[in-house]
Amino acid sequence: MHDIRMVxxxxxxxxxxxxxxxxxDTLGPLVERxxxxxxxxxxxxxxxxxxxxxxxAASQEVAKRKKAxxxxxxxxxxxxxxxxxxxxxxxxxxxxxxxxDEILIGxxxxxxxxxPDGDESANVVxxxxxxxxxxxxxxxxxxxxxxxxxxDLARAAxxxxxxxxxxxxxxxxxxxALISFMLxxxxxxxxxxxxxxxxxxxxxxxxxTGQLPKFEEDMYALRDDPLFAxxxxxxxxxxxxxxxxxxxxxLPLAMTAHSACFRREAGAAGKDTRGLLRVHQFxxxxxxRWVAPEESAAQHELLTGHAETVLQQLDLPYRxxxxxxxxxxxxxxxxxxxxxxxxxxxxxxxxxxxxxxxDFQARRANIRFRAAAGEKPRFVHTINGxxxxxxxxxxxxxxxxxxxxxxxxxxxxxxxxFGAASIG
RNA sequence: GGACAGGUGGCUGAGUGGUUGAAGGCACCGGUCUCGAAAACCGGCGUACCCGUAAGGGUAUCGUGAGUUCGAAUCUCACCCUGUCCGCCA
Numbered sequence: 195m196h197d198i199r200m201v202x203x204x205x206x207x208x209x210x211x212x213x214x215x216x217x218x219d220t221l222g223p224l225v226e227r228x229x230x231x232x233x234x235x236x237x238x239x240x241x242x243x244x245x246x247x248x249x250x251a252a253s254q255e256v257a258k259r260k261k262a263x264x265x266x267x268x269x270x271x272x273x274x275x276x277x278x279x280x281x282x283x284x285x286x287x288x289x290x291x292x293x294x295d296e297i298l299i300g301x302x303x304x305x306x307x308x309x310p311d312g313d314e315s316a317n318v319v320x321x322x323x324x325x326x327x328x329x330x331x332x333x334x335x336x337x338x339x340x341x342x343x344x345x346d347l348a349r350a351a352x353x354x355x356x357x358x359x360x361x362x363x364x365x366x367x368x369x370x371a372l373i374s375f376m377l378x379x380x381x382x383x384x385x386x387x388x389x390x391x392x393x394x395x396x397x398x399x400x401x402x403t404g405q406l407p408k409f410e411e412d413m414y415a416l417r418d419d420p421l422f423a424x425x426x427x428x429x430x431x432x433x434x435x436x437x438x439x440x441x442x443x444x445l446p447l448a449m450t451a452h453s454a455c456f457r458r459e460a461g462a463a464g465k466d467t468r469g470l471l472r473v474h475q476f477x478x479x480x481x482x483r484w485v486a487p488e489e490s491a492a493q494h495e496l497l498t499g500h501a502e503t504v505l506q507q508l509d510l511p512y513r514x515x516x517x518x519x520x521x522x523x524x525x526x527x528x529x530x531x532x533x534x535x536x537x538x539x540x541x542x543x544x545x546x547x548x549x550x551x552x553d554f555q556a557r558r559a560n561i562r563f564r565a566a567a568g569e570k571p572r573f574v575h576t577i578n579g580x581x582x583x584x585x586x587x588x589x590x591x592x593x594x595x596x597x598x599x600x601x602x603x604x605x606x607x608x609x610x611x612f613g614a615a616s617i618g
Numbered sequence: 619g620g621a622c623a624g625g626u627g628g629c630u631g632a633g634u635g636g637u638u639g640a641a642g643g644c645a646c647c648g649g650u651c652u653c654g655a656a657a658a659c660c661g662g663c664g665u666a667c668c669c670g671u672a673a674g675g676g677u678a679u680c681g682u683g684a685g686u687u688c689g690a691a692u693c694u695c696a697c698c699c700u701g702u703c704c705g706c707c708a
Contacts, residue, residue, distance in 0.1 A: 273688035
């Protein structure tokens with residue numbers, strides 16, 4: 195959500211932001227409408243408050259007269275008339291306000307200056323770590339999984355439907371090992387506090403982090419309760435501090451959580467859906483930081499580094515992609531995708547999306563801080579990223595660490611958690 | 619799910635329908651005192667919005683939303699949340 199003052203005083207940068215996302219056609223008119231509504235809202239407020247001030251003065255005078263034992267019938271009549279005018283003006287104000295709110299809650303964040311313009315084709319590969327393995331002689335993970343009995347997608351489809359996973363045996367253990375490894379890394383080396391959070395959250399939480407109102411069809415909703423299954427632990431973690439004023443808080447605050455994530459993937463049918471690549475339920479370790487505005491760019495780099503460390507310790511080649519404005523998520527001002535190379539699939543797989551949301555989520559969620567006593571509260575900046583999403587990491591391990599004899603080498607850092615050096 | 623009790627500022631805790639933005643306490647900030655600190659004492663101290671270059675003025679805000687009233691933290695209704703007890707389940 196944008197500062198209402200932006201609509202008034204910096205409308206051009208708002209227009210430019212929508213343009214850079216390639217949404218000038220659809221969102222441009224909304225911006226113009228918002229500007230008109232804001233001026234309407236303000237004139238209504240002015241008129242309303244003037245009348246209210248008059249009514250308050252009259253009321254005080256009534257009190258005074260009653261105390262003195264005098265009659266106040268004339269005042270009562272005029273105050274009653276004022277009340278009617280106020281009601282009408284308030285209706286005008288509320289109408290403008292609610293239409294304005296609806297527009298503002300639906301406008302995406304403004305990309306930072308160093309984000310390239312354009313759509314997905316303008317994404318920039320910033321760096322690559324490790325050496326992608328040649329695709330020949332590497333079996334895709336779905337074949338490996340079947341041969342080594344690591345997961346059972348057919349039975350998962352039977353009990354739930356396509357797009358669900360059943361891990362078993364070493365496959366189940368591998369995922370559990372990865373979760374423990376990642377959580378330990380982030381809590382012990384990177385300074386995150388571990389959390390365990392609800393998998394179902396209310397509408398307010400989804401609005402605060404930006405999943406709603408635009409992406410309702412992407413989420414699972416419960417039938418009998420007004421709750422949504424979380425698409426990422428970002429939602430419950432960020433909302434931990436919703437409507438809070440962090441007084442004397444020493445920022446940054448950093449939290450990590452492992453959770454299941456649920457995505458309907460509506461409209462994604464048929465696209466990279468084989469094996470573990472795109473599923474309705476998956477596990478993920480999430481990283482969230484609440485930071486001071488002036489630090490958010492540096493903190494974004496820091497968090498991205500924390501996610502990269504996971505891939506480095508798992509000895510998996512990856513690249514860091516800076517997303518172009520048109521490919522950057524609704525709430526994000528700048529996003530780095532981490533893509534691991536899976537030689538069996540022959541593709542770079544997104545395993546983490548590290549975003550700087552600036553004050554966009556904080557304003558929606560009303561998360562403020564006071565840097566020092568006596569200072570005005572300000573909105574924090576929020577930053578988050580996966581560290582990492584599990585199924586694609588599993589896929590990459592099964593492919594990149596595949597030996598000629600068909601067994602899988604378990605990365606050294608993972609061996610204490612997995613309990614063996616090899617699968618198969 | 620049922621019955622009670624309760625939701626007031628960063629925290630705690632008073633509050634009779636009429637200078638209550640809201641006593642007191644804690645925390646915090648400034649000052650006096652001190653070599654320095656602590657203690658004590660004095661003063662200050664919510665948030666958001668509107669008008670204004672500013673000084674300043676105004677409006678709203680006591681869980682949320684409606685209502686009664688000239689006027690609501692205070693009265694009415696609905697909803698949400700918390701606590702306790704009962705029931706149910708693990």
